[in-house]
Amino acid sequence: MREFKADLHIHTCLSPCAELEMSPRLIVSAAKRRGLDVIGICDHNSAENVPAVAKNAAREGIAVIGGMEVTSREEVHILALFDKDEDLFSLQEIVYEHLHGTNDEKLYGEQVIVNEEEEVIGFSKRLLIGSTEIALEKLVTMIHDLGGLAIAAHVDREGFGIIGQLGFIPQGLPLDALELADPANQRTIPQLNRLPFITSSDAHTLERIGQRCTTFLMESISLDEIRRCLSGEGGRMVRI
């Protein structure tokens, strides 16, 4: 086993609130500079830039976990991470069915879809910043049914964090982990469900990439290994 440094929550230029500089190549080179082994790509309610980042990262020896930051009906942000793109895109399809509205680029920002050569191949017209109509419990079940991991994003932030939105973490909600924006907040979060913590940058700019990261002690890089780390299987460990 060895330690792998992971920043599992990075946005690309597809998220309206992210900077245009968040292009696949620049994200990968920033990740490399910061010594990351694994990056998670999680745009708001969409995964369309995951393949472009993954192809660029493969050339640089960095692993990409494809994901999405889904907004539930309660306006809670959940990171959904997947091994296989087809499962990720199955979730994306469901998310799109339950996401309404049209983006206003002037108000919220551009939603740029790129290919691996960083050519702009389109602009998403969907209101990615909006919330879906999927109830939190259903969302977590859906993610698990598709083989993914469901992590409550930035639980220590009031806006869109599960505790801010819902007062406390619903008992019995089968989350795989809680993400902290700041690991120092670990002490202040009640450990109701004894869930493991991760921390990530939630980078919307290149400069933020890797500023927060989680170390996984595991056999190799895969979603399943990360899952086993989170449950502390066979001596695997998570450190924030």
Add this chain to the structure above:
Amino acid sequence: MTMTLKKIVDALNLVVRTGETLLDRPVRGGYAGDLLSDVLAHARPGSVWITLQTHTNIVAVASAKELCGIIIVNGRTPDEETLRKAEEEQIPIMISSLSTYDVVCRLCELGVKNDARI
């Protein structure tokens, strides 16, 4: 004259989903909010709570803060589990087709007011 949930239900034409037998509860004020952490921090006992959230946690919050009932706005449908818990915890849940702002305006017209904070 004491304000009760029953009077509010009649005046605003609310659809009562749970706690039909508890509508004689007095309403001692109101609180509007969708961030449950904020409601936990600031709502006062005996208030009626106006929210668009429908998650089961609203029942626990209403119960913990001893709120007299919950008005869900914009005609949103509470989750089944929310209704089950609300019956169990004896929390009346009422639905309005109006927005939060309009519900609050109507409650003001009816004279539902909070005591001035000391």
